[in-house]
Amino acid sequence: MPKRDPDVTTPGPGDALVLVDVQNDFLPGGRLAVPGGDAVIPVLNRWIARFRAKGLPIFASRDWHPANHCSFVEQGGPWPPHCVMGTPGAEFTRDLDLPPEVPIISKAMRPEKEAFSDFEDTGFEHKLRELGVNRVFVGGLATDYCVRATVLDALREGFSVLLIEDGVRAVDVNPGDGGRALEEMRSAGARPVRNGR
Ligand code: VGL
Ligand code: ZN
Numbered sequence: 001m002p003k004r005d006p007d008v009t010t011p012g013p014g015d016a017l018v019l020v021d022v023q024n025d026f027l028p029g030g031r032l033a034v035p036g037g038d039a040v041i042p043v044l045n046r047w048i049a050r051f052r053a054k055g056l057p058i059f060a061s062r063d064w065h066p067a068n069h070c071s072f073v074e075q076g077g078p079w080p081p082h083c084v085m086g087t088p089g090a091e092f093t094r095d096l097d098l099p100p101e102v103p104i105i106s107k108a109m110r111p112e113k114e115a116f117s118d119f120e121d122t123g124f125e126h127k128l129r130e131l132g133v134n135r136v137f138v139g140g141l142a143t144d145y146c147v148r149a150t151v152l153d154a155l156r157e158g159f160s161v162l163l164i165e166d167g168v169r170a171v172d173v174n175p176g177d178g179g180r181a182l183e184e185m186r187s188a189g190a191r192p193v194r195n196g197r
Helices: 037-053 122-131 143-156 178-190
Strands: 014-020 056-063 104-107 135-141 160-169 191-194
Touching: 014 037, 014 122, 014 143, 037 056, 037 135, 037 160, 056 122, 056 143, 104 122, 135 143, 160 178, 178 191
Parallel strands: 014 056, 014 135, 056 104, 135 160, 160 191
Antiparallel strands: none
């Protein structure tokens, strides 16, 4: 598979779309709602349509915790319980036009280990390489946690990354976290794209 010209932001052969954690608990009304998180949905739906129209691969990741996960307040972690495997909060929002056969990457499933990246203990890089993917378009939730970790790992693994900047939103535990994460991803080599350009 030839390397794609990084200046070409139209999806084509060698590209995959990676939808990070667009789950009910991260959306308004959820247990760990990301402010404005629902704004990513129409943006990502447009990218899903573009990738589907060309028969290009799409992946969806999910935060998929056991009920006693170490990141939850009861266990001394920072977060309210969220995305507990098998609960409605852990489901992808129905408003996202996910193709029925989309491969799902589940992560942070071990009680004793926090994991934000789609590449952490998932084998995701092998799935991408098997399909001849060398460039990923990434969007979803949240900018300052799972999107950030996934983008930085993808770059470390040697993939080119196009970050869908209007298709991500931040938790912003500390004001400015989201902006700093965007800057960090750009400095590491992620190229921002907005709505197809
Ligand atoms: C996430 C906080 C805790 C995320 C997951 O998907 O960005 N953030 N667990
Ligand atoms: Zn989590």
